[in-house]
Amino acid sequence: MEIKEYVAWRKANLKVEIEKLAKKPKLLIIQVNDDPASDAYVRGKLKDGAEIGADVQLHKLSPQISQEDLFKEIEKANADPSVDGLIVQLPLPKHISEAAVKLAVSPEKDVDGFHPLTKFDPCTPKGIIDYLKREGFPLKGSNAVVLGRSEIVGKPMAKLLTANDSNVTVLHSKSKDEDVRFYIAHADLIVAAVGKQGMLDESYPYKKEAWIVDVGINRGADGKLHGDVVPNLPVARQTPVPGGVGLLTRLALLENLMEAYKK
Ligand code: NAP
Numbered sequence: 660m661e662i663k664e665y666v667a668w669r670k671a672n673l674k675v676e677i678e679k680l681a682k683k684p685k686l687l688i689i690q691v692n693d694d695p696a697s698d699a700y701v702r703g704k705l706k707d708g709a710e711i712g713a714d715v716q717l718h719k720l721s722p723q724i725s726q727e728d729l730f731k732e733i734e735k736a737n738a739d740p741s742v743d744g745l746i747v748q749l750p751l752p753k754h755i756s757e758a759a760v761k762l763a764v765s766p767e768k769d770v771d772g773f774h775p776l777t778k779f780d781p782c783t784p785k786g787i788i789d790y791l792k793r794e795g796f797p798l799k800g801s802n803a804v805v806l807g808r809s810e811i812v813g814k815p816m817a818k819l820l821t822a823n824d825s826n827v828t829v830l831h832s833k834s835k836d837e838d839v840r841f842y843i844a845h846a847d848l849i850v851a852a853v854g855k856q857g858m859l860d861e862s863y864p865y866k867k868e869a870w871i872v873d874v875g876i877n878r879g880a881d882g883k884l885h886g887d888v889v890p891n892l893p894v895a896r897q898t899p900v901p902g903g904v905g906l907l908t909r910l911a912l913l914e915n916l917m918e919a920y921k922k
Contacts, residue, residue, distance in 0.1 A: 786907030
């Protein structure tokens with residue numbers, strides 16, 4: 660199934676599930692920035708919530724708020740039984756510690772999956788794994804290469820793939836190009852989460868049966884969005900950008916919210 664079709668199908672199922680509930684699952688988004696990219700992400704979350712009938716609310720605070728006052732707001736939401744899921748939209752102002760905020764959100768409500776004791780998988784890797792499973796990609800014993808080792812994508816992606824019995828190699832900016840080529844030549848699954856437009860091009864020795872998941876979102880010189888992977892490589896499957904992993908990430912947040920509600 661194409662990603663767009665898959666996401667629409669899952670959302671329709673969630674909507675039916677929510678229609679039967681006495682109380683709608685509630686997600687509270689705390690935003691403490693005036694960042695236009697963040698505004699766009701938040702709009703997406705509000706729209707997704709409305710689409711499936713969830714109660715998604717935005718609590719926008721001044722970027723000048725003190726860390727102490729922000730923590731009070733987080734504590735209030737942690738203690739509010741009507742709130743099932745709580746996210747603090749990144750980025751945060753410089754005077755607020757991201758690590759401390761991630762620890763402040765209750766692990767029971769942390770639908771972003773950022774807390775070390777969280778009950779939830781982070782949205783981008785979760786969305787990817789759920790889709791691969793649905794499409795019947797044989798994760799067990801597969802050779803997976805993850806390009807990128809960030810806290811929000813590369814590392815949790817590698818962890819989830821390992822939990823699903825893949826053999827995982829994580830590559831990064833210090834990896835030698837000859838090694839990148841070596842591992843790609845053996846890869847059944849390649850997840851590119853680097854942030855460099857067209858980094859994976861025709862010059863790499865892909866297996867023709869390989870699946871490539873393109874996480875990258877890069878604004879090109881043409882003003883359009885591009886992935887880390889050039890389109891139409893000679894492989895079995897390749898996710899598009901836009902209309903690929905971004906949609907899976909948004910869906911995974913809704914799935915986590917539903918899970919939080921059920922718990
Ligand atoms: P990030 O924090 O900047 O991390 C990038 C990673 O790529 C780092 O680990 C870096 O290595 C590695 N890297 C840099 N050059 C490389 C190279 N030549 N070969 C292999 N690895 C290389 O970025 P991120 O937050 O993980 O995001 C990555 C991309 O995904 C961005 O384009 C971002 O916009 C996009 N993204 C998309 C979604 C979505 O929903 N679709 C969600 C999140 C992020 P070092 O650790 O050595 O620096």
